[in-house]
Amino acid sequence: MINFIWAGLLIVGILVGAVTGNIDAVTNAAIDNAKTGVDLALGLIGVMTLWLGLMKIAEEAGLVQGLAKMLRPLMVKLFPDVPADHPAMGAIIMNMAANMLGLGNAATPLGLKAMKELQTLADDKETATDAMVTFLAINTSSVTLVPASTIAILAAAGATNPTEIIGPTLVATTVSTVVAVIAAKTFQKLPKYRLDNNTNK
Amino acid sequence: MFITILQTISVYAIPFIILVFVGVGLAKKVNVYEVFTDGAKEGFTTAVRIIPYLVAMLVAIGVFRASGAMDILTSAISPLTSKIGMPGEVVPMAMMRPLSGGGAQGVMSDLITTYGPESIIGRMASVMMGSTETTLYVLAVYFGSVAIKRQRHALTVGLIADLAGLIAAVVVVRVFFGF
Numbered sequence: 310m311i312n313f314i315w316a317g318l319l320i321v322g323i324l325v326g327a328v329t330g331n332i333d334a335v336t337n338a339a340i341d342n343a344k345t346g347v348d349l350a351l352g353l354i355g356v357m358t359l360w361l362g363l364m365k366i367a368e369e370a371g372l373v374q375g376l377a378k379m380l381r382p383l384m385v386k387l388f389p390d391v392p393a394d395h396p397a398m399g400a401i402i403m404n405m406a407a408n409m410l411g412l413g414n415a416a417t418p419l420g421l422k423a424m425k426e427l428q429t430l431a432d433d434k435e436t437a438t439d440a441m442v443t444f445l446a447i448n449t450s451s452v453t454l455v456p457a458s459t460i461a462i463l464a465a466a467g468a469t470n471p472t473e474i475i476g477p478t479l480v481a482t483t484v485s486t487v488v489a490v491i492a493a494k495t496f497q498k499l500p501k502y503r504l505d506n507n508t509n510k
Numbered sequence: 511m512f513i514t515i516l517q518t519i520s521v522y523a524i525p526f527i528i529l530v531f532v533g534v535g536l537a538k539k540v541n542v543y544e545v546f547t548d549g550a551k552e553g554f555t556t557a558v559r560i561i562p563y564l565v566a567m568l569v570a571i572g573v574f575r576a577s578g579a580m581d582i583l584t585s586a587i588s589p590l591t592s593k594i595g596m597p598g599e600v601v602p603m604a605m606m607r608p609l610s611g612g613g614a615q616g617v618m619s620d621l622i623t624t625y626g627p628e629s630i631i632g633r634m635a636s637v638m639m640g641s642t643e644t645t646l647y648v649l650a651v652y653f654g655s656v657a658i659k660r661q662r663h664a665l666t667v668g669l670i671a672d673l674a675g676l677i678a679a680v681v682v683v684r685v686f687f688g689f
Contacts, residue, residue, distance in 0.1 A: 310665050314646070318570035326577030334576040342572030346565035350557050358553025363531050365549025366542050370535040410523050421556055421655045428656045436660040437653065445652055445664050449645040450671040456640035462619050463636060468627035474636045477682045481641035484682075485675030492670045496663035507660050 353417060360418035364403065373399030387447075387490065388440045390430065397426035401444055409454045420448060433508040439497045446489035451482050556655055563654025567646055571609045580605060596634070596680045599625065603635045608672040611644040630689040637683050642675035 326335035367373045377384065377398040384391075384398050391397050400423035407416035423444060431438045456478050463471035496502050535542040574580055584605050588598040596604065603621060606614040618635040625631040645668035653661055683689065 311649075311661055314665070315566065315570050318574040321579050322570070322573035322575075322577040324577075325579040325582060326573070329578045331576060331578050335573050338572035338576035339569050342568040343565045345572075346568040347561055349568075350561045350564050353560075354554055354557040357557045358550040361553050361556070362546035362548075362550030363528060365545050366535040366540060367531045368549075369540045369545050370531065370538045372531060372534055410519060412523060415524065415527075417651070418553070418556070420652060421560075424652050424656045428658075434656075435658060437658050437662045437664055441653075441658070442662060442664045442667060445649060446667045446671060448652070449643045449648045449668040450675060451640065451643040453640050456636070458615065459618065459636045459639045462615075462622055463627045463632075466619075466622045466627040466632070471627065474633065474640075477633075477637045477679075477686045478640035480682045480686075481637050481675055481678040484678035485642050485671045488674035489667060489671035492667045493663065496667055499663070502663040502666075504662070507662050 356414045357418045357421075360415055361422060364400070364419065364422055367403075368396060368399070373403065376402050387443055390438065391427070391440050392430075395426065395430070397423055397430065397440070400426050405447065405452060408448070408452050411453055411455050411457045436504065436508045439493075439504060442497065443490065443493045446493040447486055450485040450489035452486055453482060454479065559657075560651050560654045563650040564647075567650040568610075571613075571646065575610075575613065594677060594680060595684055596676075597631055599631045600634045600638070600680075603638050604676045607638055607642055607676070608645040608669065609647075611647065614639060614644070630683065630687070633687055634679055634683045637679040638676055641679045642672045645669060645672055 323332075323335060326332045364373070373396065374394065377394070380402055381393050381398075384402070385393050388398070388401070400419055404416055404419040404423050407413075407419055424441060427438060427441050427444065428434060430440070455475065459474060459478075460471045463474060497504070500506060532542055535545070580602070584601045587605075588601045591601050591604070592598060599621060603614060603617045606617050618639050621635040622632040627633075627636075645665070649661065649664055649668060653664070
């Protein structure tokens with residue numbers, strides 16, 4: 310599916326650009342965005358290094374495991390294929406906590422660490438596991454408690470009470486997260502998506 | 511009150527976490543400096559490894575937006591979205607949100623300044639911003655970092671969650687603010 314979406318964006322974009330006379334803009338967008346991709350990734354190196362180092366300290370000190378233990382009942386339900394004491398659990402919890410607090414910079418390195426830990430549990434290293442998809446479903450549905458930049462933009466535009474957006478946002482994001490988890494759990498059982506039908510083992 | 515507490519937590523969270531990690535590490539006799547540098551080694555390679563996935567996704571999204579295809583798609587589906595109570599002005603926001611975080615924030619800022627922060631349009635855009643994430647970007651980066659080739663149901667699930675979040679934003683704003 311990702312192949313079709315990716316190719317679709319490019320092909321439709323180029324054809325529409327040619328018809329509407331925006332072909333120069335299409336060229337520039339391709340080149341500029343390639344550069345943006347590299348800038349974003351390189352910009353991650355610093356925080357990535359910082360958080361992977363800190364996570365290693367937390368692991369050795371037993372902190373992450375402690376946090377994982379507290380949330381064990383919930384985590385075991387969400388990720389039944391992951392052993393309760395596995396380092397992946399700790400990394401997932403840390404990533405969710407960072408997302409909730411709106412610490413996007415810390416969330417990405419912690420999330421990538423979680424993916425790496427989840428991969429150690431996979432038989433086929435090139436195929437997403439149920440746990441990975443559930444984790445990303447929660448991640449992409451957003452669990453932000455304080456949408457800080459939205460509040461700042463509302464305030465700058467002269468909103469009398471910009472923080473009143475927090476309540477509705479919380480409700481909407483909870484709906485999307487619940488739907489995401491249910492969808493992930495349902496789809497993983499469908500023949501088309503089942504793990505044993507999607508592996509080259 | 512609740513909000514002040516949450517915002518204070520956001521400000522203090524990172525210094526506090528660093529303090530606790532390093533402090534507890536020391537107390538548990540962990541060689542904190544060595545362990546930190548050992549863990550941190552992977553930072554560079556992880557960041558560099560996601561570059562191909564990031565460039566592939568950002569270029570495709572950029573081409574689609576710049577060509578005007580995004581605008582055409584938006585006007586094509588706005589008759590449909592008005593049926594669920596989403597004003598046509600908000601449709602670009604809904605379309606942009608799963609594709610690009612920066613793009614969506616741009617659209618949101620524009621809607622808020624054009625129609626006002628307390629308008630239904632401004633409020634719906636604000637709630638949409640927080641109700642979902644940039645699905646394509648997250649999938650590209652997270653799967654890319656561990657070189658996963660078969661993503662299975664991840665994209666379908668992500669897009670369903672986006673749709674749920676967008677519909678929830680429309681309903682919730684109408685209920686909360688009585689539009």
